[in-house]
Structure formats: structure tokens, C-alpha cells
Amino acid sequence: MQPAEKPENNTVIEKNMKxxxxxxxxxxxxxxxxxxxxxxxxxxxxxxxxxxLKNNLRDMWWKRMVLCPxxxxxxxxxxxxxxxxxxxQNPKVWVASGHVGGFSDPMVDCKETKKRYRADHLFFLxxxxxxxxxxxxxxxTEEDEQRKKLKKLGWSQDLTVYKKATILDSVIQHDLTTKxxxxxxxxxxxxxxxxxxxxxxxxxxxxxxxxxxxxxxxxETAQGIFVNYKNVMDSSRVKVxxxxxxxxxxxxxxxxxxxxxxxxxxxxQMEMEFFCHPSEAKMWFDFWKEERKKFxxxxxxxxxxxxxxxxxxxxLVFYSKGTFDIEYKFPFTDPGFGELEGIAYRxxxxxxQHQEHSGQKLDYIDPERNNERYIPHVIEPAAGLTRGVxxxxxxxxxxxxxxxxxxxxxxxxxxxxxxxxxxxxxAKDGQPEIAEKLYMELREEFPxxxxxxxxxxxxxARQDEIGTPFCFxxxxxTVADQTVTxxxxxxxAQERIHLSQVGDYLRRKIKI
RNA sequence: GCGGGCGUAGCUCAGUGGUAGAGCAUCAGCUUCCCAAGCUGAGGGCCGCGGGUUCGACCCCCGUCGCCCGCUCCA
Numbered sequence: 001m002q003p004a005e006k007p008e009n010n011t012v013i014e015k016n017m018k019x020x021x022x023x024x025x026x027x028x029x030x031x032x033x034x035x036x037x038x039x040x041x042x043x044x045x046x047x048x049x050x051x052x053l054k055n056n057l058r059d060m061w062w063k064r065m066v067l068c069p070x071x072x073x074x075x076x077x078x079x080x081x082x083x084x085x086x087x088x089q090n091p092k093v094w095v096a097s098g099h100v101g102g103f104s105d106p107m108v109d110c111k112e113t114k115k116r117y118r119a120d121h122l123f124f125l126x127x128x129x130x131x132x133x134x135x136x137x138x139x140x141t142e143e144d145e146q147r148k149k150l151k152k153l154g155w156s157q158d159l160t161v162y163k164k165a166t167i168l169d170s171v172i173q174h175d176l177t178t179k180x181x182x183x184x185x186x187x188x189x190x191x192x193x194x195x196x197x198x199x200x201x202x203x204x205x206x207x208x209x210x211x212x213x214x215x216x217x218x219x220e221t222a223q224g225i226f227v228n229y230k231n232v233m234d235s236s237r238v239k240v241x242x243x244x245x246x247x248x249x250x251x252x253x254x255x256x257x258x259x260x261x262x263x264x265x266x267x268x269q270m271e272m273e274f275f276c277h278p279s280e281a282k283m284w285f286d287f288w289k290e291e292r293k294k295f296x297x298x299x300x301x302x303x304x305x306x307x308x309x310x311x312x313x314x315x316l317v318f319y320s321k322g323t324f325d326i327e328y329k330f331p332f333t334d335p336g337f338g339e340l341e342g343i344a345y346r347x348x349x350x351x352x353q354h355q356e357h358s359g360q361k362l363d364y365i366d367p368e369r370n371n372e373r374y375i376p377h378v379i380e381p382a383a384g385l386t387r388g389v390x391x392x393x394x395x396x397x398x399x400x401x402x403x404x405x406x407x408x409x410x411x412x413x414x415x416x417x418x419x420x421x422x423x424x425x426x427a428k429d430g431q432p433e434i435a436e437k438l439y440m441e442l443r444e445e446f447p448x449x450x451x452x453x454x455x456x457x458x459x460x461a462r463q464d465e466i467g468t469p470f471c472f473x474x475x476x477x478t479v480a481d482q483t484v485t486x487x488x489x490x491x492x493a494q495e496r497i498h499l500s501q502v503g504d505y506l507r508r509k510i511k512i
Numbered sequence: 513g514c515g516g517g518c519g520u521a522g523c524u525c526a527g528u529g530g531u532a533g534a535g536c537a538u539c540a541g542c543u544u545c546c547c548a549a550g551c552u553g554a555g556g557g558c559c560g561c562g563g564g565u566u567c568g569a570c571c572c573c574c575g576u577c578g579c580c581c582g583c584u585c586c587a
Contacts, residue, residue: 018580026523026537032578038560039578099587109513109584118585192513199587219587255513255585263586317587339586404548425545453539457547464547475545485546492547 016331020397021260023407027466029053029393030261042257042265044386049466052417052447054268054389058247060299060414060512061270061383065245070291072241073283080243080272081236085224087217087249088203094216096357097223097350099200109192110182117183124180125162127155135181136191153181201251201265217251222380224248225273226350230362240364240376241276241284247385259332261390268385275376277369278348281321284379285345289324292343292381296326296388298512300412301395305329307337319349326383328391340391341383348375396467403492404457409467410490413510420470420506421449421463425456431474438472438484438502446506464489469509472502 024030028047032039046054064070065080072078094100108117117138125146127133133155137146147157178189185191201217204210218224225244232244247270257263276284289308296306311323323344327337352375355362366372396409413419422439424431432452439450449468451459456473463471471487478484478499485494486505497505 021579022523037577041578097587252586258580258586406548423546429545455544455547455549457549459548460546461548473546477545487546494546 016397017260019399019407020331020393023397023409023465024050024393042254042263044261044264044266049417050389053392053411053415054385056415056417057299057388057392058268058270058385061295061385062245062247064295065243065270065272069243073287078241078243078274079238080245080274081232081238083225083228083232083244083246084248085221085228085246087251088205088215089218089224089227091215092357093223093227093354094200094219096353097226098353099219099223100216110185110190122183124165125150125159126165128161128163132179134179134188136183138183141183152186199252199254201253218249219252220250220382221246221248221269221271222273222350222382225271226354227358229273229275229351229354230360233364239368240366241274241280243272243274245270245272247271259330259338261386262330262332262338264386267387269382270385270388271380271382273350274379274381275364276379277366278374278377281345281347281377281379285322285343288379288381289343292341292383293326296328296340296391298412299392299415300410301328301391305395309337319347321345321347328387328394330391330394338387339384340387341381343379343381346378346380348377350378351375403461403464405461405464408464408489411467411469412512413469414512416467416469417447418449418463418466418468419446419510420472421451421459421468423451423456423459423471423473425473425475427452429476430479431476434478434499435474438474438499442503442506445503446510460487460492470506 021030027049029050031045031047033043033045034040035045062082066082069078069080091100108119108122110117121139122136123139125135125137133153135149135153135155137149143159146159150157180191181188182191200219203215203217205213205215225246229244232238248268249266250269251266254263254265257265261267274284274288293306293308297303305328307327307329309325309327311320311325316323323342325339326341326343328340329335330338332338351362354360355375363373363375366374392411392415393409396411397407398410399407409416411417420442422435422442424435435450435452439448442448449463451462453459460471467489469489471489473485473487473494475485477496482499483496484499484502485496487494
């Protein structure tokens with residue numbers, strides 16, 4: 001029985017994701033980019049409803065960060081300002097950040113075993129007296145394992161007769177790739193030369209292309225914040241501790257885009273860099289961890305599908321003193337989780353780097369600490385906007401055989417692309433006129449649909465499928481006494497309220 | 513990047529080496545006082561794209577692009 005379990009499970013998961021993707025296309029949430037040309041791997045377009053959904057999530061983040069930031073430990077709202085930096089910056093920015101160079105991982109393929117290795121995760125043993133004997137291991141391979149492999153090859157198992165090399169380049173330089181036995185290979189010469197995977201998109205500035213005008217599309221929005229730190233300080237009357245927030249596109253040449261919009265080459269981030277005194281960094285780290293978790297919960301992601309996971313020491317980038325991921329249980333990661341947002345304590349690494357590379361002083365003179373000079377430390381909550389959209393879609397997707405549409409999207413009303421639909425029960429007897437009047441009133445404040453055609457069941461079903469939380473239906477009684485029925489999406493229950501209360505009703509329900 | 517699977521209407525899928533099909537959706541009209549109901553009709557496809565074999569290709573072959581699954585990868 002055991003073996004049957006996994007495939008069966010996979011089928012169900014696959015089906016779910018397929019249905020979600022199909023619904024997204026059918027109803028205009030998300031299309032494959034360049035669809036009519038056969039698509040392009042790793043890029044997606046947002047349709048009419050997807051755009052509304054994405055904007056809702058973005059606006060809610062902006063509100064919670066910049067317009068109404070949370071109350072800090074001192075009882076007052078924390079200070080955060082907004083920014084919108086260019087996608088293309090001076091290429092030196094990406095050298096300073098470590099993305100150029102550090103962001104490109106050379107990969108080595110094994111022709112025999114079809115395995116792929118990161119070149120910088122490999123080391124080599126070369127017999128000192130025999131240039132033809134070179135064997136390759138993955139970092140961390142125990143000496144016992146090394147000897148086993150040497151035994152299999154029929155070579156000396158005395159590790160002292162081998163010279164250890166860590167740089168594949170030296171092997172390449174001496175043209176020895178044909179001699180190397182790969183980590184899982186049985187014969188030499190199956191490893192390919194390292195291929196550079198530059199994860200940053202390159203472009204050329206100016207009409208004439210040449211190598212000295214290379215620029216990069218940003219791999220994250222964060223660096224735009226760091227390079228504007230001084231400008232914001234000098235112009236905005238902010239004092240440490242404070243934050244700078246930015247929402248925007250970022251680009252990464254992912255080796256293998258997968259899972260709908262989860263890993264794509266063009267995506268959108270919502271990042272905030274919070275600058276503070278080093279002695280308070282831990283406190284702010286804990287503060288933002290809680291705030292950010294609460295954010296996703298407030299939007300309706302249920303606790304069972306949300307996870308706070310601390311990075312292990314091996315996972316941490318060298319300059320981070322701690323990173324937590326907020327992860328979501330997507331249908332394609334189930335029972336595992338996938339990253340939605342990372343909250344990282346980045347120390348003052350980035351500002352230090354930019355101070356060094358730009359030659360500009362980026363230290364802060366703190367009037368509240370006896371004019372102490374220091375480079376602020378940074379706590380970075382960095383969320384994926386497009387991943388957030390996917391999480392909201394997956395969470396909302398609710399199959400329900402008991403209703404005509406067979407499925408509905410259970411969005412929190414604040415996230416729903418359409419807040420309400422106005423539906424005259426029939427297209428006569430003065431009902432369309434009342435409906436249109438209500439529509440014109442409501443649309444000033446809410447995204448709403450007016451739908452007069454076809455029978456009421458079809459119209460309810462359509463609204464269910466796009467996740468509209470409320471339908472206001474005009475009937476004969478409306479003409480007589482100015483009341484409408486409100487039909488609630490999840491329960492399909494109806495109540496009757498006065499026309500004059502509709503606006504208040506929506507306002508109350510949408511608020512988080 | 514490797515291996516496997518798939519690509520026919522908006523969606524879910526039939527289909528045969530000889531003139532492209534169904535259901536649902538969409539749209540129009542009628543009918544309907546509350547959940548894709550009923551009746552009548554309409555639009556919509558170079559069968560992913562490009563080659564090849566053939567008198568003739570949606571079908572067979574090759575290539576390519578895209579999607580899904582598994583590896584690999586994800587600063």
C-alpha cells in the first residue's frame with residue numbers, strides 16, 4: 001500500500017494546481033506572457049482581475065508600511081518613508097552588493113550520471129606522481145567515502161599521496177578535464193567545463209552596443225534603497241530608527257522557472273529596509289518578525305498553511321546574523337512549504353559596501369546618542385508580491401461540488417478584485433434603472449460589477465468564481481420599498497438591507 | 513541543463529493517413545422573482561510553431577517553443 005500513496009497524492013496536487021492555473025486564465029487573472037506567440041518561459045502577464053488583486057495586495061502592504069506603520073516598542077508609530085528607484089542603476093551598485101561575481105554560480109554537469117554540481121562546491125584530489133589520476137568530490141565528503149571511491153578506481157587509498165585542489169579553474173587551465181573522475185562517475189572525462197549562470201540580466205545602455213556600457217536589471221529592489229539612503233536622510237528629516245520601503249519589479253535569470261508564477265524571471269517585490277542602532281537590532285528583528293507574520297494572517301492565510309522558519313547556519317549568507325522565512329504551504333510544495341517573505345538581519349553589510357565602493361560617507365551622527373557616529377544596522381523584511389498573489393489565489397481556491405460553479409475563490413473582501421456585484425433579478429420593471437443608479441454610486445468608492453444579462457444563477461456563479469464577496473440583488477420588492485438582498489459568497493445566505501445602507505455595509509465588511 | 517509525459521474551440525477532452533467534433537463556457541433573442549434552469553440561434557480552430565515523408569498529415573518522422581512531473585538549482 002505504501003508505494004501507491006505518493007503517486008495518488010501527486011495526482012491530487014497536480015490537479016489542484018492545474019485547476020487553479022486554468023481558472024486564472026479563464027477568468028482573466030494570469031496569462032502566460034506572449035501567449036499568442038507560444039509563450040516565453042518564466043514570464044507572466046496579469047489580466048484585468050489579476051492586476052486588481054496584485055494592486056490590492058501591494059496597496060495593503062504600502063498602507064501597513066508607509067501610510068499607517070505599526071506602533072513601535074515605545075508606543076509611537078515607527079517611521080517609514082517610501083521610494084521608487086530605477087530598475088537600472090550604475091553597474092558598480094551590483095559589484096558593491098556582490099551580485100556581480102557572487103551572483104553567478106558556475107555549474108558543472110556530469111555526462112555519465114546527468115547530475116549537476118556547483119563548481120565552487122567541488123574539490124579535487126590529484127595523485128602527486130601521476131597527472132592522469134584526478135578525482136573529484138562534493139564538499140563535505142568524508143575521508144572514508146573518499147577512500148572507498150579510490151578503492152573502486154583501483155588507486156592508492158593513502159590520501160597523503162594526493163594533492164587537494166579546490167579551484168576547478170586550475171584543472172581547466174591545465175586542460176585536465178578529460179582526466180577527472182566525477183563525484184558519482186565511474187570513468188574519467190564525464191564532467192563538462194563549468195558553465196557560468198549569471199543570475200543578473202544584462203543589458204546595454206545606449207544605441208551602440210559594446211562591452212563597456214553593460215548594465216544590469218536589478219536582481220532585487222533592496223539595493224535601490226541602500227544607494228538612496230543618504231539622499232533620503234538628507235531630504236526627509238528622518239531619524240534612526242527608520243525604514244525605507246519600495247515595491248517594484250526585479251529580474252533574475254533563474255536556472256529553471258517552475259510552478260506557475262512562484263519562480264519566474266520577472267517578478268515583483270515589496271521590500272523595506274529598517275535602519276537602526278546596532279544595539280537595538282535584535283529587538284527590531286523580533287518586532288518585524290511578528291509584524292510580518294501578522295500581515296499575512298490578516299489577509300486570510302490560515303495558520304496551518306503559514307510557517308516561520310529560521311535559517312540554519314549553513315543556509316545563512318555570510319553577512320547575515322539571522323534570517324527567518326515566512327513560508328506558505330502551496331499545493332505544489334505540500335506537505336512542504338515555499339518562501340513568501342524573508343526577514344533578514346543584514347548587519348551594516350550593504351551600507352558598508354556602498355560606502356567603500358562609492359567613497360561617500362554613509363555613517364550616521366546620532367544626536368540622541370551623544371553624536372555617536374555609526375553605520376546603522378539593517379533589518380530587512382523582503383516579501384514577494386507576485387508570490388503573495390499566488391498564495392492568496394491558492395488559499396482562496398475552494399472546490400465546492402454543492403454549488404453551480406463547482407468552485408469559489410474565498411478571498412478576504414479587502415483582497416477581492418471586485419467587492420460586489422449589482423444584479424437586477426430581471427431586466428425590466430424598472431430594476432435595471434435602480435441597479436445602474438446604485439452602481440454609479442458605489443463605483444466611486446469600490447470596484448464593483450453591474451451585470452444585467454442572463455439568469456440570476458449564472459451571474460451568482462460567475463461572481464463566485466472570481467471571488468466577489470457580495471451580490472446586491474434588485475427585485476420587485478426593491479421597487480416597492482428600496483431594499484435589496486445581499487447574497488454572501490461563502491454561505492450563499494441572503495439578508496435584506498436598505499439601499500441607503502449598502503455603502504456602509506461594504507465599508508464595514510472590507511475593513512481588516 | 514538532464515530524463516519522462518503532454519500540446520485539437522475560452523475550458524475539459526474525443527478523433528481517423530482522405531472536407532475538423534462533443535459538452536460546458538461566451539454572445540444575441542425569448543422565457544424566468546433568487547443560484548451555471550428552459551427554448552431558439554450565433555460566433556469561435558492553419559489541430560503550438562517550422563521542416564520532412566506522402567497524391568494527400570491533426571495523425572508518421574525530425575527540429576523548435578511552451579506546459580506538467582522528477583532530478584539539478586534557487587546569491
